[in-house]
Every structure is written in C-alpha cells, then in structure tokens.
Amino acid sequence: MIAILGAGSLGRLWAALLPSARCGFLPRLAGDSEHEFGLGGSFSRQAGLPETRCEYVLVRSVPPSLAPQGFGEARLTASPDSGEARTNINLPWLQSVEHLTLLLVTTKAGDTLAALDAWLPHIQVGTPVVLFQNGLGSQPAVAERWPERPILAASTTEGANRPSPDVLVHAGAGDTWVGALTTSAADYTASVVQQLAETGLRIHAEENILQRLWQKLVVNAGINPFTALLDCPNGDILDSSLYQQNIDGLCSEISVLLEAETSETVTPEVLRERIETVARNTASNTSSMRADVLAGRKTEIDYINGYIVQCGKRHGIVTPVNQMLTERVQGL
Ligand SMILES: NC(=O)C1=CN([C@@H]2O[C@H](COP(=O)(O)OP(=O)(O)OC[C@H]3O[C@@H](n4cnc5c(N)ncnc54)[C@H](OP(=O)(O)O)[C@@H]3O)[C@@H](O)[C@H]2O)C=CC1
Numbered sequence: 109m110i111a112i113l114g115a116g117s118l119g120r121l122w123a124a125l126l127p128s129a130r131c132g133f134l135p136r137l138a139g140d141s142e143h144e145f146g147l148g149g150s151f152s153r154q155a156g157l158p159e160t161r162c163e164y165v166l167v168r169s170v171p172p173s174l175a176p177q178g179f180g181e182a183r184l185t186a187s188p189d190s191g192e193a194r195t196n197i198n199l200p201w202l203q204s205v206e207h208l209t210l211l212l213v214t215t216k217a218g219d220t221l222a223a224l225d226a227w228l229p230h231i232q233v234g235t236p237v238v239l240f241q242n243g244l245g246s247q248p249a250v251a252e253r254w255p256e257r258p259i260l261a262a263s264t265t266e267g268a269n270r271p272s273p274d275v276l277v278h279a280g281a282g283d284t285w286v287g288a289l290t291t292s293a294a295d296y297t298a299s300v301v302q303q304l305a306e307t308g309l310r311i312h313a314e315e316n317i318l319q320r321l322w323q324k325l326v327v328n329a330g331i332n333p334f335t336a337l338l339d340c341p342n343g344d345i346l347d348s349s350l351y352q353q354n355i356d357g358l359c360s361e362i363s364v365l366l367e368a369e370t371s372e373t374v375t376p377e378v379l380r381e382r383i384e385t386v387a388r389n390t391a392s393n394t395s396s397m398r399a400d401v402l403a404g405r406k407t408e409i410d411y412i413n414g415y416i417v418q419c420g421k422r423h424g425i426v427t428p429v430n431q432m433l434t435e436r437v438q439g440l
C-alpha cells in the first residue's frame with residue numbers, strides 16, 4: 109500500500125491518480141503517539157470527513173481518453189463541451205500501516221515534522237518516505253531527525269487546488285523530480301519513481317534533489333511574497349514599484365548565497381530572468397502564498413524567503429531584502 113500523509117490538494121491529487129486499490133490516506137494522529145495505530149489506539153480524522161472513506165471529485169481539463177491508468181474503480185464522466193473530466197474519487201483512510209511500500213508526505217512545510225513525529229514510530233524503518241513540501245528547511249530537518257530511514261524529496265510543478273472541500277482541481281500539469289536525501293534512500297529512488305509513474309504524470313529521478321529544490325525556491329522567493337503583499341496574480345507583480353525596487357537586491361542576495369551554500373554560480377541577472385519567465389508563464393495564477401493569505405492560513409514564508417535569511421545567517425551573508433519580505437508577509 110502507498111500511504112499519503114496530508115489529505116489536502118497535493119495529497120488528493122496523488123491519491124486520485126495512483127491505482128485506487130493500492131493507496132489511502134493516513135489520518136491526523138490525535139494527541140500523544142503512544143497509542144498504537146490499529147491496536148485500539150485513538151486517532152482523529154480530519155474534521156468534516158467521513159469515518160472510513162475520503163470522497164471528492166477530481167476535475168481535470170484533459171480528455172478522458174488521455175486519463176492515465178490508475179483511476180481504478182473511480183467513476184469517470186466527461187463534459188464533451190468543456191473538455192473537462194470529472195472523476196468521483198472514493199478512497200479509504202488506512203486502517204493499518206503494516207505493508208506500506210511508500211509514504212508520501214503532502215503536509216505543508218510547517219506541519220511536516222510534527223506529522224512524521226506522530227507517525228514514523230508506527231512505520232517500518234525500511235519504508236521510503238517522500239517529502240513534497242515547497243521551499244527548503246523542512247526536508248533537511250526530517251533527514252537529520254531520521255538519518256537511518258530512506259528519506260527522499262520531490263520537487264513538483266504539478267498544480268492542484270480545492271475551490272471547495274470536496275472538489276479537487278488539477279490546475280496544471282507539470283513535472284516531478286524525486287531524489288535521495290539520506291544515504292539509504294539512493295537505493296529506493298528507482299522504485300519510488302516507478303510507483304509514482306503509475307499516475308501517468310511525468311516523474312524523473314534526480315541525482316541532486318537539493319539543487320532542484322533550490323531552483324524552485326528561487327522562483328518562489330521572487331514571486332510569492334510580492335503576490336501576497338500586493339494581493340495580485342503572479343503576472344501583475346512585474347510592473348509594481350514594490351517588485352521593481354526590490355528584485356535586483358533580492359537576486360543579488362540569492363546569487364551570493366547560492367555560491368556559498370551550493371557552490372553554484374548564477375548571476376543575479378539570470379536569476380531575475382528565471383523568476384520573470386515563470387511569472388509571465390503563470391501570469392493569471394494565484395500563488396500558493398497569496399491563496400494562503402486570502403484563506404487566513406499560515407503561509408510557507410519561513411521556508412522560502414525566511415529560509416534564505418536563516419541560510420544567510422549561517423554563512424555571514426546579509427539578506428535585507430529577503431528579511432524585509434519575510435517580516436512583511438509574517439505581518440499579514
Ligand atoms: N498544491 C499544489 O499544487 C502544490 C503544493 N506543493 C507543496 O505541497 C505541500 C502541501 O500543499 P497543499 O496540498 O497545497 O496544502 P494543503 O493545505 O491543501 O494540504 C495539507 C494537508 O496536510 C494536512 N495536515 C496538516 N498537519 C497534519 C498532520 N499532523 N497529520 C496529518 N495531516 C496533516 C492538512 O489538514 P488540515 O486541512 O486539516 O489542516 C491538509 O489536509 C506544501 O508544502 C506545498 O507548498 C508543491 C507543489 C504544488
């Protein structure tokens with residue numbers, strides 16, 4: 109079985125596309141983890157969800173003929189006019205963690221350590237764990253906490269959101285790279301890629317997953333805080349004075365830091381071009397950070413610009429623009 113910890117947008121996307129007979133969600137464990145899951149222990153499912161099944165509708169703007177294998181028993185209906193496919197998904201909350209082949213962790217960065225702290229004592233040490241969080245900071249923290257486990261990280265450009273609790277929209281198709289964080293994880297990368305590829309999504313093994321995570325972090329650091337502060341879609345930041353006055357400083361700080369942290373030399377101009385290419389390509393998107401602010405949720409700023417600030421402190425590199433953006437988003 110493939111277990112998914114974090115039944116939000118991204119977790120539900122993987123769950124909907126993986127073979128339905130072989131995956132299910134792990135509930136949020138209540139209180140102390142001394143209670144043994146499956147042995148009469150207590151755990152509470154996420155509020156508002158049925159007792160044993162998780163039901164929702166997956167909306168994809170792909171023709172049903174192109175829908176990947178893996179819909180299993182799910183019911184697929186399509187509206188020929190819109191080209192939109194709607195699939196009823198009905199998956200179990202897992203009742204046992206005994207025969208897991210994989211654990212996908214799709215909690216937000218700030219919830220990941222606590223969620224794994226509660227669950228990993230119940231899960232076999234040899235089960236590969238794949239972390240899907242954006243930004244950086246949570247992944248190294250997990251790898252340092254459980255160095256003996258096969259811990260991998262994924263960087264994905266798939267896009268999913270939930271306009272209402274029981275509707276999941278697969279808003280954008282992308283690519284997913286998976287690579288090892290701990291030593292023992294290297295042996296598992298190929299089998300993890302193979303299992304994830306059953307979704308029909310594009311999955312790649314990545315030798316240097318930290319570098320890949322940094323590349324996405326740079327783009328998120330240059331787009332997300334501006335969209336949250338300006339309350340605008342991604343493309344609209346480009347002409348704003350807040351962006352114009354700070355983007356060169358932000359890119360200079362990151363360029364110096366990248367050299368110190370990863371030995372990679374990338375000029376501030378190249379970083380700015382990468383950020384602006386994504387901002388233009390996703391011009392009408394609401395970024396995840398703006399969406400979090402609008403919904404009154406905690407943002408992932410501490411793992412994006414905040415991570416850059418912390419990393420700067422470790423290297424004695426000042427990062428005033430990232431610090432200013434972090435503090436202003438924290439203040440929202
Ligand atoms: N959505 C996307 O398209 C993409 C997301 N990502 C990254 O993936 C991560 C998840 O994003 P997303 O799915 O959008 O976020 P969501 O907030 O939609 O999902 C997170 C889920 O984790 C659950 N959760 C939180 N704490 C626990 C816990 N202790 N035990 C069990 N479940 C828990 C939450 O439950 P509850 O709702 O009850 O709090 C929620 O269902 C983020 O780091 C994001 O940056 C990366 C690329 C794309």
Ligand SMILES: CC(C)(CO)C(=O)C(=O)O
Pocket residue numbers: 242327328331332342386390393394395396397
């Ligand atoms: C690339 C971008 C900015 C797309 O919206 C994103 O990853 C996010 O919103 O977090």
